[in-house]
Amino acid sequence: MVTWEPDILGERFERATLPLTPDPQGEVVATLVRTRRSALQRLAASVTPLSDVDVLYVHGWVDYFFQRHLAEAWESAGARFHAVDLRKYGRSLREHQTPGYISDLDTYDEDIEVALSAMGHGEAQSTNRRLFIMAHSTGGLTMSLWVNRHPGRASALVLNSPWLEFQIGGLGREALTPLLEIGARITPLRSLPQVDFGFYTRTISDQFEGEWRIDPRWRPERGFATHTAWLAAVFTAQRKVATGLSIDVPVLALLSSKSTISRTWSEEMRTSDIVLNVDEVAQRVPRLGRNVTLVRIDGAMHDVTLSAAPVRERVRSELRRWLNGYGRTR
Template structure:
């Protein structure tokens, strides 16, 4: 009896440690704002420099056939800067192809914003590892043993950084949608080292992102796009960042350079065929990357590991899955064909 009590006590201690490392995971799912079978739940994470923080996991599951076993493969999607998960069409495509779909709204983004938060702020990109790991824990508890990690823009940087440092056994491949692997600031990039130093001394110092609304105008149905989303979660004009955020991004980018990432799983590197400059919207903004330099994406993406497949998407926007229908339909076919070739 005493041995049984001791084993129970040890088990409770292990569970407690796991929850402290991975966030307080509850089992309560509620319908998500996307509807159509999407559901979500919040996860309380350990406090960071701002105090209490949460992340949010969103999911849509494959409906198993009566004669089939539980689906053990899934996708985990990580959004970019000034963003949150709203790309339901992408989630639906993966579900239709037999993948349980999960996404995470990182701390201080979208569904994870709480009163008093400074949206999107971070001082160390590794802080997001807790948010991603909590989602992976949930997926594993659902019996998902083969996971495709997908990251867009800053989420692509975060996903690659996470994989390079943590190497979870369940993650079998990495898909990067226009990953933010280098700055695209022209001559202003010469200021990055000084701003990064400032970020160490005065991390809350604000840095303007400019006044452009061109990217939002290329996406939103009310302007020149075909999508709707919450503009209080994904602002039309990108908000200021902090020097601490710039420092965090720069350190993560440098950690993935010159082969230091050494990611050993297959990587699908996706980027547009062209970049477009200019603060004012033009029709080219709907057929090119208006945020990053696609040449830099390819250059630094090729350094991430030994098995990188580059795919240039003709007419693709920065978020490739939000491109015009004649672009994203071939893109989805390519993605699923690539996964099939990799045995995933």
């Protein structure tokens, strides 16, 4: 039995806390957020091409769901929107936990399964509704592998700046992997050097120079500490992507047209990806499957949906155009 309660995003949103298998740190949960519809909104949605679509959004590293406008965009297209805060992130983070820590991205299968079951898309459930996945950054890496491992579950995959490759490229990742794997076995929770200088938070948070209301408990100015086993898990997943996946549904990947990765502040950081090397990621996108669309967007930030208003409209336009081709039919 799923119990829904009011969410921090306001009256149109509600959330459900979903228990997971405890780990060595104790209690573990995921949190599913959904929008509420009025009778008039349900009626309007019933005549849209996406009236039979449920969307599950999965966030990235040092992140949680707060993008009301993203939910509204999907709802305006007729889909039912849901977002999950994975274990040890956002609404699911507990005081006894190491924020964001995991040693194998496949562990999130449990988070995704309980969220989908609450949506009516569980593995043992029967539904005539389609499932679209949208995922950002590390969530994009996680869900690319999930969709690949679970053919037939989703009908489409939308990736928002997916972290498909390490910033210094595949050769650099392969060179570092043996050292990380040793460290992951010996000192899995060892903290790695801090590389977040707070610039990304500066570009998006309304507590600084951005426009978005962000809870600093769940997205600190300089992020969470990263740990050996966590990065080793990311490298393992990225190696699988580099080898090539066989995703069986249409994929849309949205990326900024350029990166600005620097130890010093630059105004260009407001109009580029300052987290990923987007050129390295773009080389990996075609390896996801046979039906893949890559769109590079001028002026986009790392989370393309948080970019300046004119850029966000371009993102919405590109998504709408892709959905017109792949979202109208089963």
